[in-house]
Amino acid sequence: SSSSSSSKHDERVKKKNKLDVERKKLPIYEARQGLLSMVGSHPSLVIVGETGSGKTTQLPQYLLEEQLIKDGMGIAVTQPRRVAAITVAERVAEEMGEQLGQKVGYKVRFDDKTSDKTSLTYLTDGMLLREACIDRDLNKYHIVILDEAHERTLHTDILFAILKSIQKRRKDNFKIIAMSATLQANKFSAYFGGAPVLYVKGRQYPVDIMYTLEPQQDYVDAVVTTVLQIHLEKPMPGDVLVFLTGQEEIETCLRLLREKIAKLPTSA
Template identity: 55%
Template sequence: MSGDRKRKLDYAEEPGRKGPGPGSGPGSVDADVNPFTGRSYSQRYYDILAKRHGLPVWQAKDEFVNMIHGHQTTVLVGETGSGKTTQIPQFIAEAGYTANRKMIACTQPRRVAAMSVARRVAEEMDVVLGEEVGYSIRFEECSGPKTCVKFLTDGMLLREAMTDPLLERYSVIILDEAHERTLATDVLFGLLKEILKQRTDLKLVVMSATLEAEKFQGYFLDAPLMKVPGRLHPVEIFYTQEPERDYLEAAIRTVVQIHVCEPPGDVLLFLTGEEEIEDACRKVTKELSNMGDKVGPVKVLPLYSTLPPQQQQRIFEPAPPPAREGGPAGRKIVISTNIAETSLTIDGIVYVIDPGFAKQKVYNPRVRVESLLVSPISRASAHQRAGRAGRTQPGKCFRLYTEASFKKDLQEQTYPEILRSNLGSVVLQLKKLGIDDLVHFDFMDPPAPETLMRALELLNYLGAIDDDGNLTPVGSIMSEFPLDPQLAKMLVASPEFRCFRRRGGGLWVQRAAGFLLILRCTVVQGSLYAVAPLAGLAMLIIN
């Protein structure tokens, strides 16, 4: 094994080595045969390639490839519009890191981002999605034996580590949008830091859109930092003169005013959750419909994490054409949670409306209650939102709060999720990974000891760990479910209450509003057996 790893290390660190793909060496960009498929490139590939050449990150391609050859860990800051998310995985693949049936993993904090980026990269590489380029999200796997570049949520990579502790199938792991500091990403930081010590052939690239990258550098022992400028068109920022009493009403009013008064261009409105978004979609559609032919047609589309993937993809559809020849232009209006802040590029967005709020998890370990609270966003998030307006042309951002509030009331960065979340799932996963010394686990921002203790108490209460803190057989099974420990225990215990059958069972789980579990049970001999609430979780049994 050590010899194999040494050979891989020598291979990866050879700066002048040409990879198997276009762009890996001088004069190879216009090669006629796609090395990933063995087929000739399509004309569309060359059309897209010309556009790729205009991305800021393309100008830094050689510098990046040399940097990754010479260092095990690289930190890259790419501003909005730099192209880092789609191009960096391709640069690495073309540099030879997919040899010996190894893969490149690129994590995304959200499912819709993993899917859309994978689709775009497959198009740019002129390959079939699900073959050479794939993705993996909760409850959906779209990859195969030929896959060499895989996009997946950070949670899915963490789950893969449970069965493959050293992540041996990967030669390079890219943590994209690391500045979001999701729970899974923070755990991956500590986990990968340990794996890198054992696998000297593994490369890690940490990509961020903010200047917090110096913190990542220090955490990964002074890893080299590379900065790539963005490709932003100028964005004009507008603030309100006075604080808005009802930001939802103000947001809807702003959407209508933009459609009536502003030149053509699509609109992106940020709201906090599903109910709010669906309500806004109905109201916007109704108000603009009442105006009749005075205004152009609109396509109002929601976007939030629980929306089915097929409906999420509708945000990439073009705006509707004018209702009649010479009539007012149509407009696409996307109403989204902060899911659209990063990673996603929605073509045509010219106007952004930012009420300044988002839902955040807040956990109180003393009462063991995790809440989703509507909270002010950070200045970093506000900057990301405004950047959505300037991706393709000059844009406008309407902030529904005062400039004084932006400067004084908003925090510089979003508080890491690991410091404000229930750590039950994290502790269970770490136990499954064989990490027992939780207090000394190398978290970038260590959570409070009390939060860890409460998580251990909960897992002990559920029977996932014993009194000595060791993982039980039940806990091992629970860790396989991508659910909170309470929900996982409910599923494990369901046969005992005759709510589950191996064949023909109609058991499914869906979380609504964060705390309501809707469970459809199989009816056993005409009767429906109740399931006791676990740790205060409300449950609804539906026949």
């Protein structure tokens, strides 16, 4: 009904206004003007920004807000993993006060949340590769952003070559931005004909690196033990963030945690 859709719209606007405050706290916000002028004046650009700088969610929005894309064309942002493509698109839709699948959407294998109105698409590098097989000049995109370029997946490396040849054919009508979290920027810059490199600082949290006393044969098991140790011996407010390589390890880790927690005394 129209009343429920208008209340959902009001909720989205309310959330957007709240998130606008958070967006301005991100490190990339200070570099906004410099970024926009660089994108406007160069066909290719390399951005180095640490995790937490806001580059993945913010830069595409800046480009839309400043109307730096040509009429009828959009922005594609590649991600090496489907989970990242989906979650980032959901977050950006919230920040823009938009319904997912309208102005901002995502495309991963077997799941397409885009429409004719979509001007910002987050997609896996494999999906963009597939699109390039159907439309060799990727005519619906004015700007392609290769995020997490430092991961150098097979798909991303092939995309580098394809995008470079598209740029030769489409000239000023096609821009490439490579975003990396590490300092391999010179390689990317040289590949794209000496593209300028822009550095964006990350969030500065105090970080202590602590190593295990000896190598661990089963690091998933070691993770479970460490998480329980932190929880039992040094309980603190907040959460424990664990990085694992994929779904199988995550599920194993969860199962082991549940099994071990079930055996703890209730006082723990």
